[in-house]
Amino acid sequence: MAELLNVKGLETHFRTREGIVHAVNGVSFNLKEGETLGVVGESGCGKSVTVMSILRLIPQPPGEIVGGQAIYQDKDLLKMSDEEIRHIRGAQISMVFQDPMTSFNPVLTIGRQVSEPLEVHMGMNTKQAEDRVVESLELVGIPNARDRLKDYPHQFSGGMRQRVMIAMALTCTPQILIADEPTTALDVTIQAQIIELVKRLRDELGMAIIWITHDLGVIAGLADNMAVMYAGYIIEEAPVKDIYASPEHPYTIGLLGSLPRLDSERRAERLISIEGLPPVLYEKPNYCPFAPRCKWQIEHCLHENPPLMPVGTSHNAACWVDTKTGRHR
Amino acid sequence: MDENNVLLKVDNLVMHFPIKRGVFQRTVGFVHAVDGVSFEIHQGETLGLVGESGCGKSTTGRTILQLYKPTDGHVYFGETDLTKIKGEELRLLRRKMQMIFQDPYASLNPRMTVEEIVGEPLIVHNLAKGREVRDRVKDLLGLVGLNPAYVDRYPHEFSGGQRQRIGVARALSLNPDLIICDEPISALDVSIQAQVVNLLEDLQEQFNLTYLFIAHDLSMVRHISDRVAVMYLGVIMELAQRAEVYNHPLHPYTQALLSAVPIPDPVVEEKRQRIILTGDVPSPVNPPSGCRFRTRCPIAAEICAEKRPEFKEWVPGHFAACHFSAKFV
Numbered sequence: 001m002a003e004l005l006n007v008k009g010l011e012t013h014f015r016t017r018e019g020i021v022h023a024v025n026g027v028s029f030n031l032k033e034g035e036t037l038g039v040v041g042e043s044g045c046g047k048s049v050t051v052m053s054i055l056r057l058i059p060q061p062p063g064e065i066v067g068g069q070a071i072y073q074d075k076d077l078l079k080m081s082d083e084e085i086r087h088i089r090g091a092q093i094s095m096v097f098q099d100p101m102t103s104f105n106p107v108l109t110i111g112r113q114v115s116e117p118l119e120v121h122m123g124m125n126t127k128q129a130e131d132r133v134v135e136s137l138e139l140v141g142i143p144n145a146r147d148r149l150k151d152y153p154h155q156f157s158g159g160m161r162q163r164v165m166i167a168m169a170l171t172c173t174p175q176i177l178i179a180d181e182p183t184t185a186l187d188v189t190i191q192a193q194i195i196e197l198v199k200r201l202r203d204e205l206g207m208a209i210i211w212i213t214h215d216l217g218v219i220a221g222l223a224d225n226m227a228v229m230y231a232g233y234i235i236e237e238a239p240v241k242d243i244y245a246s247p248e249h250p251y252t253i254g255l256l257g258s259l260p261r262l263d264s265e266r267r268a269e270r271l272i273s274i275e276g277l278p279p280v281l282y283e284k285p286n287y288c289p290f291a292p293r294c295k296w297q298i299e300h301c302l303h304e305n306p307p308l309m310p311v312g313t314s315h316n317a318a319c320w321v322d323t324k325t326g327r328h329r
Numbered sequence: 330m331d332e333n334n335v336l337l338k339v340d341n342l343v344m345h346f347p348i349k350r351g352v353f354q355r356t357v358g359f360v361h362a363v364d365g366v367s368f369e370i371h372q373g374e375t376l377g378l379v380g381e382s383g384c385g386k387s388t389t390g391r392t393i394l395q396l397y398k399p400t401d402g403h404v405y406f407g408e409t410d411l412t413k414i415k416g417e418e419l420r421l422l423r424r425k426m427q428m429i430f431q432d433p434y435a436s437l438n439p440r441m442t443v444e445e446i447v448g449e450p451l452i453v454h455n456l457a458k459g460r461e462v463r464d465r466v467k468d469l470l471g472l473v474g475l476n477p478a479y480v481d482r483y484p485h486e487f488s489g490g491q492r493q494r495i496g497v498a499r500a501l502s503l504n505p506d507l508i509i510c511d512e513p514i515s516a517l518d519v520s521i522q523a524q525v526v527n528l529l530e531d532l533q534e535q536f537n538l539t540y541l542f543i544a545h546d547l548s549m550v551r552h553i554s555d556r557v558a559v560m561y562l563g564v565i566m567e568l569a570q571r572a573e574v575y576n577h578p579l580h581p582y583t584q585a586l587l588s589a590v591p592i593p594d595p596v597v598e599e600k601r602q603r604i605i606l607t608g609d610v611p612s613p614v615n616p617p618s619g620c621r622f623r624t625r626c627p628i629a630a631e632i633c634a635e636k637r638p639e640f641k642e643w644v645p646g647h648f649a650a651c652h653f654s655a656k657f658v
Contacts, residue, residue, distance in 0.1 A: 040597030192589035217591030242338035258523035260552035
């Protein structure tokens with residue numbers, strides 16, 4: 001499969017009163033055509049900032065993209081003019097946000113908001129756009145789509161609003177859909193509806209997806225490959241089946257262990273918890289940022305931050321210790 | 330856990346909130362938040378109460394503590410009917426029943442120090458004063474895994490997980506028998522959730538606490554509970570031992586809910602068949618006639634609209650409110 005998006009060494013900082021927060025510290029990944037990449041991590045690990053940086057949606061200041069590149073169609077998204085990137089956002093790469101309540105404009109009708117990308121990017125007139133909007137709303141399963149064009153966001157339920165958001169993101173048939181925790185605010189039965197919908201649309205439209213979440217369950221059923229982030233670094237990446245079957249990084253092991261499973265036979269006596277808290281980095285660490293919470297920690301971890309190292313076929317982990325043997329890699 | 334020693338008995342609890350409109354605040358309708366809920370909790374047991382947002386699970390918890398005056402029904406704590414007592418009598422019993430809230434950011438007064446927050450119940454109930462309060466607070470902080478030296482800090486100096494520990498310390502300060510945990514972990518990150526759940530389990534063992542654990546995360550409820558009640562639109566749909574609910578659900582809603590929960594294992598996810606419910610939860614202002622679930626139920630028949638199903642014991646200890654549960658026994 002052809003490479004669609006190539007992100008290399010992305011670094012994003014935020015200037016705050018306490019100092020410069022290093023939110024993303026050299027993130028690299030590839031996205032192939034039709035691939036679904038899951039990006040997993042806890043709040044503050046830099047997963048949202050990574051994709052927002054790629055689309056240049058980081059407010060600057062206080063944010064600043066200080067390094068790296070994001071190559072899409074032979075062009076660097078990070079170096080484009082504002083005008084150029086506007087033609088890409090929403091048309092070729094579009095985004096679905098977490099909170100369906102706050103990401104719509106409450107005083108504009110749904111019809112108006114969903115048709116906006118069509119008018120802006122595809123140069124359609126109002127009538128053409130309207131027909132296309134009805135089509136996309138039907139595609140995501142909104143009943144009586146044509147009658148609902150004149151409704152306002154508050155007249156839709158949370159699940160319906162997230163469907164409308166997906167319709168809006170897909171209406172220009174983008175090549176890449178970035179979904180930032182799109183089901184976190186929804187109930188499980190509605191979450192299941194939305195995930196089914198996204199899977200169906202992915203197969204029908206053949207787009208690539210970057211799905212950001214903290215829910216390891218959702219990713220398991222949806223993604224081909226995944227990247228685990230911690231403190232602004234990708235600390236492990238592999239095909240999903242490999243990561244779940246044999247996680248290599250202590251943080252990934254901890255995350256999977258802290259989840260009770262609905263299908264496990266017996267009640268586990270205790271959940272494996274990761275003691276301590278994720279750090280906020282005011283400078284680039286010369287140690288492993290997970291070391292203070294890590295029970296595999298060795299001397300080396302305190303002096304050098306481990307890069308991603310191959311630990312299996314297309315399976316990389318950033319850890320000095322082989323967690324299978326407990327020895328230095 | 331003592332099967333015969335019932336600590337809390339909820340009998341046909343009803344909580345309707347009036348909807349008021351106009352200049353004269355005329356009552357124009359009711360939100361049927363809780364509509365005839367009955368269950369018992371034994372001494373030392375954890376009863377999990379699960380359901381989607383708006384199903385009335387939090388209202389049930391609050392109504393039990395008489396934070397709302399119930400519209401109908403009885404709540405027996407030991408021998409006493411809480412709905413019949415008030416004033417000083419109720420205040421004295423409240424020592425025995427405490428609550429842990431969902432949002433660790435909103436449930437602690439930002440202008441109070443940890444000593445004031447955790448010590449307040451002691452002072453209000455005249456159980457300690459001066460130096461004793463401080464010593465007791467330090468003991469409590471140690472119990473919940475916080476450094477006792479933090480007594481003079483303010484809530485903003487703590488992370489979400491630490492704040493939730495402060496909430497737990499406050500609930501413990503009066504040596505309660507029953508703690509109602511209202512979504513205590515849903516605002517926390519995955520690795521921190523496991524810390525708090527482990528803490529709650531340790532404390533339960535140490536002090537023989539009884540928990541009503543309210544949550545929407547079915548995997549976590551399964552981990553922590555002895556018995557589980559599933560709620561939908563103000564009504565308990567199913568109630569049984571944990572293993573029974575998860576392995577042999579007798580209600581179509583429970584079945585759909587369980588099948589919607591993603592499992593963190595790509596191999597399992599690949600093979601799973603999902604029951605995808607259509608539509609959204611109806612409004613509790615105007616709930617469906619007969620069975621509350623019939624509008625989304627895959628096996629609904631005519632009788633479901635006419636007659637509210639009885640909450641019946643199909644197998645010893647396993648209750649379900651469905652006309653067709655016999656099919657699944």
